[in-house]
Amino acid sequence: MALFDLPLDELREHRSESVAPDDFDDFWSGTLQEAREHDLDARFEPVDTGLSTVDVYDVTFAGFGGHPVKGWLRLPAGSSGPLPLVVEFVGYGGGRGLPHENLLWASTGRAHFTMDTRGQGSAWGGGGGTADPVGGAPAYPGFMTRGIDAPENYYYRRVFTDAVRAVEAARSHPLTDATRTVALGSSQGGGITVAVGGLVPDLVAVAPDVPFLCDFPRATTLTDRHPYREIGLFLKTHRGRSADVQRTLSYFDGVHFAARGRAPALFSTGLEDQTCPPSTVFAAFNSWAHEDKTIELYDYNDHEGGGPYHEAAKVRWLRSYA
Template identity: 85%
Template sequence: MPLFDLPLDELRDYRSASAEPEDFDAFWSKTLQESREHDLDARFEPVDTGLTTVRTYDVTFAGFGGHPVKGWLTVPAGADAPLPLIVEYIGYGGGRGLPHEHLLWASTGRAHFVMDTRGQGSGWGGGGGTADPVGGAPAYPGFMTRGIDAPENYYYRRVFTDAVRAVEAARSHPLTDAARTVAIGGSQGGGITLAVGGLVPDLTAVAPDVPFLCDFPRATTLTDRHPYREIGLYLKTHRGRADEVRRTLSYFDGVHFAARGRAPALFSAALEDLTCPPSTVFAAFNAWAHEDKDIEVYEFNDHEGGGPYQEAAKARWLAGRL
């Protein structure tokens, strides 16, 4: 796929036209306050994985609405004191998978928590185990339009709340150091990382790779690739609801969370990425509020982005911050 978006020099200055709701902060403050009325009830059950270099815990905690959310916590086998904590979020359609799918970050001497994504985990990888017990209005198959009739009902309100609670759950374990906490993720996981970066004020760093859920006004009209295309197909049937949908999505746009980012950040973008177009990634990067930020650019890659090269870049970058 040849380059299809703005030239790189224009990307570095690009700003989103996404309109931030006046009650954005109030909406999220109320959402998190309501969630915290439920006991976090974080439980860590040791798992016999057969692996000798790490210890893994099967985690359950209360997310949005007190609903049970799963995760894995993996630490180096010999850990006996609090470790820097890396909280990871998963790409669209995936779940927490199996413990042996997540060995990189514990192998660097950190505690690693991976959150299951409610209702997902059936599209790729080793699967997931977290249901989404909330129903909703008619939606296009997928997750992008579930509850899109109103911000209060939207699917990602639940997911982003789960993600904040995941940080709180992971920090509650005695082998994690709450003062050294990093959020990471790619694609959908990158979009969730941006939300957490805007909602959790005391993170050490964030690293969103080719993040999804950014600059909805441009993304939904620039690419015809799923998952963004789900929104267009919904509106193709539900004619006349575009303004209502835009309003809902504005509460979940990574650009607005980025404007509240208070930690150093390492982004990545791929210039041939048709799933998360580079301009939408740069929209969030350029809005990121903390001055210590950088972005790795992969000129000839699609949505796979930097892949293992980006993992190596993150490891080097985090070494100076943890």
């Protein structure tokens, strides 16, 4: 697919039409306060992986509603002191995978925490193990319309809360340095990263790659690819509910979390990305509040973005922060 979105000079100026609800901050502070009424109860069980350079721990902690959420903590083998911490969130449909997967960040000498995404982990990769015990109103198959009838019920309220608690759980391990915490992820993981960047005030850096869940008003009308298309298919059946749906989504739009971002940021986008169109990524990047921000462009790439090239770019970039 050739370039289909706005020209680059317009991308650099693009702003979302999404308007933050007046009670956006109260909604999220109240949500997190409710979650913190449950004991975090972070447990780290060592896993025998046969790996000699990385130690792996099977993690369980209390997320939204006190529900158990899984994760992996990977540490350089034999670590004895607090390490810079990378907390990673995964893409749509994926889970935390298997303990021997995803060894890059531990191989750089950092602690690496990967959060499982509740209810997901069955579409690709090594799977996941976290249920979503909360029901919701009728929804098109997938996750984008689960509980979309109201912000209090929406699926990503639970996921973003899990993500904040994941940072807290990872920081509770004695070999992690809470003062040098980085959040990152790709696609859905990038969207979760943007949300965490707006909800956790003391991160040292964030790196959202080709982030999903940004600029909903544009994304839902520009691309017909899934997962955004799930919303259109829901509205195709539930006629006349567009305004209600966009109101719910406004509480979860990355552009509003970005406006509250307090850490240096490295974004990325593929200019041929039809899954998370570049204008939606630029909407979040242009709203990012911290002045130390960079976006890497991959001119001829779709949703794969920079792939291993961008992983190398992140490794170089993070040397300045953690």
